[in-house]
Amino acid sequence: MKTIENYINGSFKPSTNGESINNINPATGDVYGTIPRSDKTDVENAVKAAENAFSEWSNSSQDYRSRLLLKISNLIEENLSDFALAESMDNGKPLHLATAIDIPRAASNFRFFANAITQFSSDSHESQGRDTINFTLRQPIGIVGCISPWNLPLYLFTWKIAPALAAGNCVIAKPSEVTPMTAYLLSQICKDAGLPDGVLNIVHGYGHEVGQAIVEHPKVKAISFTGGTATGKAIAATAAPMFKKLSLELGGKNPNLIFADCDYEKMLSTTIKSSFANQGQICLCGSRIYVEESIYEKFKADFIEKVKQLKVGHPVHDNVNLGALVSEQHITKVQSYIDYAKTDADAEILYGGERVTLNDYPKGYYMTPCVIELKDNSCKLNQEEIFGPVVCIMPFKDEKQGLALANDSRYGLSCTIWTSDLNRSMRLSQQIQAGIVWVNTWLNRDLRTPFGGVKQSGVGREGGFEALRFFTEPKNVCLDFAP
Numbered sequence: 001m002k003t004i005e006n007y008i009n010g011s012f013k014p015s016t017n018g019e020s021i022n023n024i025n026p027a028t029g030d031v032y033g034t035i036p037r038s039d040k041t042d043v044e045n046a047v048k049a050a051e052n053a054f055s056e057w058s059n060s061s062q063d064y065r066s067r068l069l070l071k072i073s074n075l076i077e078e079n080l081s082d083f084a085l086a087e088s089m090d091n092g093k094p095l096h097l098a099t100a101i102d103i104p105r106a107a108s109n110f111r112f113f114a115n116a117i118t119q120f121s122s123d124s125h126e127s128q129g130r131d132t133i134n135f136t137l138r139q140p141i142g143i144v145g146c147i148s149p150w151n152l153p154l155y156l157f158t159w160k161i162a163p164a165l166a167a168g169n170c171v172i173a174k175p176s177e178v179t180p181m182t183a184y185l186l187s188q189i190c191k192d193a194g195l196p197d198g199v200l201n202i203v204h205g206y207g208h209e210v211g212q213a214i215v216e217h218p219k220v221k222a223i224s225f226t227g228g229t230a231t232g233k234a235i236a237a238t239a240a241p242m243f244k245k246l247s248l249e250l251g252g253k254n255p256n257l258i259f260a261d262c263d264y265e266k267m268l269s270t271t272i273k274s275s276f277a278n279q280g281q282i283c284l285c286g287s288r289i290y291v292e293e294s295i296y297e298k299f300k301a302d303f304i305e306k307v308k309q310l311k312v313g314h315p316v317h318d319n320v321n322l323g324a325l326v327s328e329q330h331i332t333k334v335q336s337y338i339d340y341a342k343t344d345a346d347a348e349i350l351y352g353g354e355r356v357t358l359n360d361y362p363k364g365y366y367m368t369p370c371v372i373e374l375k376d377n378s379c380k381l382n383q384e385e386i387f388g389p390v391v392c393i394m395p396f397k398d399e400k401q402g403l404a405l406a407n408d409s410r411y412g413l414s415c416t417i418w419t420s421d422l423n424r425s426m427r428l429s430q431q432i433q434a435g436i437v438w439v440n441t442w443l444n445r446d447l448r449t450p451f452g453g454v455k456q457s458g459v460g461r462e463g464g465f466e467a468l469r470f471f472t473e474p475k476n477v478c479l480d481f482a483p
C-alpha cells in the first residue's frame with residue numbers, strides 16, 4: 001500500500017482531519033494506496049506557508065529560480081522509469097506512452113520555463129515630444145492556484161506549476177484525486193532540489209472540497225484550471241465575482257477534416273493515434289472524423305481494419321496500444337454513450353465498444369476501441385464530450401459542408417485538416433472555430449505556441465510567454481524626464 005501525503009511548507013503530512021481516500025489501480029481495479037482527504041484547514045495552512053515564502057521567492061533573481069527549475073527537470077529525468085511506472089499504474093495508460101511522452105514532457109515543462117523566464121521581457125513606450133517614457137513592470141501575482149485533471153497527470157500539473165514558479169509566484173496545487181501519485185513524487189523531488197519551503201504546496205483531495213477551498217480563498221489571486229467544462233463553469237462562478245485572474249482549459253470535441261487529396265497513408269496512421277492514444281482520453285483527440293465523400297467508403301474499410309489490429313491489455317506490456325480507462329466511474333460514463341448508440345436511429349456501431357475482461361485482471365477497466373457511423377451531426381454522440389476510445393465518422397460533400405460540420409459544436413479546442421492543397425488549408429485555418437489547427441499532423445507541439453480553446457473549450461491561453469503573462473501582473477510606470 002502506498003500512502004500519499006500533502007506537501008505543505010516543505011513538510012509531508014496527512015490531512016489534518018486524518019481522513020483519506022482510496023487510490024485505485026485502473027488496470028486491476030484494486031485499491032493500492034491512499035491519499036489525504038484534505039479540507040479547508042489544509043488549504044489554509046498551505047496559504048499561510050505560501051504567504052511567508054512569497055517575499056523572498058518573488059524577490060529572488062530569475063537566474064536563481066531558473067537554476068532551481070532546471071534541477072527539478074533533471075531530477076525528473078533521472079527518475080524517469082519510476083515516474084513512468086507510477087503514472088501508468090495510477091492512470092491505466094500504457095507504460096511505453098508514459099515513458100516516451102508524459103514524463104519527458106513534464107521534465108521539458110520545467111526546462112522550458114526555466115529558460116523562458118530568462119528571456120521574458122516587458123514593453124516600454126517612449127512618448128516623443130513629451131519627454132516621458134512608459135515602461136511596464138511584470139510582477140508576480142502572489143499566491144496562485146493550479147488545479148489539474150487525471151488524463152495527463154504530471155504533464156498537465158507541471159505545465160501550470162513551472163511557469164507560475166518561474167514568474168516568482170507561490171503555488172497551491174491540487175492534482176486530480178484519481179491520479180495523485182506522480183504529483184506526490186514531484187513533491188519529493190522539489191524537496192531534494194532545495195526548493196524553499198512554502199513556495200510550492202501540493203494539497204490532495206476531492207475537487208469539491210480542496211479544489212473549491214483553493215478557488216474561494218481570498219488570498220489566492222489567480223486560478224489556472226484544466227478539466228471538464230462543467231467544473232470550469234463552477235470555478236468561474238466562484239472566482240469571477242472575486243475578480244481573480246482565470247485560465248480555463250476545458251473540454252474538446254475536435255474535428256478531423258479529411259480531404260481526398262491528402263497523403264492517405266500518413267493520414268490513416270495518424271488518425272488511429274489521434275482517435276485512440278491514451279484510450280482517447282486526451283483533450284486534443286480528434287473524436288469527430290469527417291471524410292470527403294469520394295474516399296469515404298475506402299477510409300471506412302481501411303480505418304476499421306487498422307482499429308481491429310489495436311491491442312487492448314495490461315498497460316505494462318510493450319505491445320499494448322490501449323491500456324485501462326481511468327476509473328470505474330469513467331468507463332461507465334463512456335459505456336453509456338455506447339448503449340445510446342445501440343438504440344439511436346442515427347448511429348451504427350461499426351466496430352468495438354465492448355467491455356473487455358482480461359483473465360488475470362477481471363476487475364480492470366478495459367474496452368475495445370469503438371467506431372460509430374453517424375447520419376446526423378446533431379446526434380449527442382457528436383455533440384457531447386465522451387472522452388474515451390470512441391470516434392464517430394461521417395462523410396461530407398465539399399469544403400463548405402466540411403467546414404460547417406466542423407464548426408457545428410459548442411467546443412472549439414483543436415482541429416486537424418488533411419489536404420495537400422495549401423490554399424485550402426489556409427482558407428480553412430482562418431475559418432475554423434478553434435484555438436489550435438494542425439494541418440497534415442496531430443499533437444505536434446512547440447511549447448512556445450499559444451495553447452487553449454474558444455467557445456466552451458475555455459478562456460485564456462497557456463504556453464510560452466502567454467503563460468508567463470498570465471502568471472504576472474502588468475504595471476505601467478510613466479516617467480517624466482522633462483528638464
Ligand code: TXE
Nearest residue numbers: 148149175176207208211212227228231250251283385387
Ligand atoms: O473532471 P473534473 P472529471 C472532461 C471529460 C470527463 C469530464 C469529467 O469529459 O469525463 O471532464 O471529468 C478538480 N473546484 N475532462 O470529473 O471534475 C478535480 O478534483 C475546484 C476533460 O474527472 O473537471 C480535478 O483535480 N476544483 C479534461 C480537476 O478539477 C474542482 C480532462 C478536474 O476534474 C472542482 C479531464 C471544484 N468545484 C476531464 N471539482 C480535458 N479536456 O483535458 C472538481 N475539481
